[in-house]
């Protein structure tokens with residue numbers, strides 16, 4: 001396991017939180033997101049999106065829309081010189097809709113099925129990785145695999161932080177204004193680490 005990743009939530013972290021992105025025209029990147037992901041690319045971090053899309057199970061949109069939206073997302077990022085190394089989504093819900101989408105799956109965050117898939121595919125060290133998201137659930141999710149967790153105040157972030165943080169089982173390692181702020185913090189952490197001198201022999 002040689003690579004390090006930053007696991008990125010999608011809605012409210014990369015794009016505007018609109019409830020459910022049930023049409024391609026409702027997908028809009030948040031400010032500074034292209035810049036943030038480009039920075040990760042330049043510093044050798046794998047940028048991996050992990051997103052719950054229970055709108056499929058709920059019957060709000062077809063699974064094919066997720067693929068269309070992800071194509072749009074990658075196109076918009078490309079224009080900013082940024083790319084994603086993986087995109088993983090869960091279309092399920094444990095008790096809404098019809099099978100196969102209605103199921104108690106292992107991939108719906110905070111379950112870790114999708115991270116495990118990414119770890120295998122991209123040869124990742126999850127414990128040396130970070131996760132960025134706008135919900136308390138994203139924090140819990142990161143800590144389950146030993147990754148550090150950053151809450152962003154975009155999307156549901158501000159409300160989550162203000163009204164729910166006392167109830168969270170785990171606290172974020174950092175709270176950032178947005179994705180760009182979160183990435184800057186990660187890079188600062190890592191540059192401090194590399195400045196620590198090696199222990200004497």
Ligand SMILES: [Mg+2]
Nearest residue numbers: 009011012134
């Ligand atoms: Mg989100």
Ligand SMILES: [Zn+2]
Nearest residue numbers: 090092105107
């Ligand atoms: Zn799932």
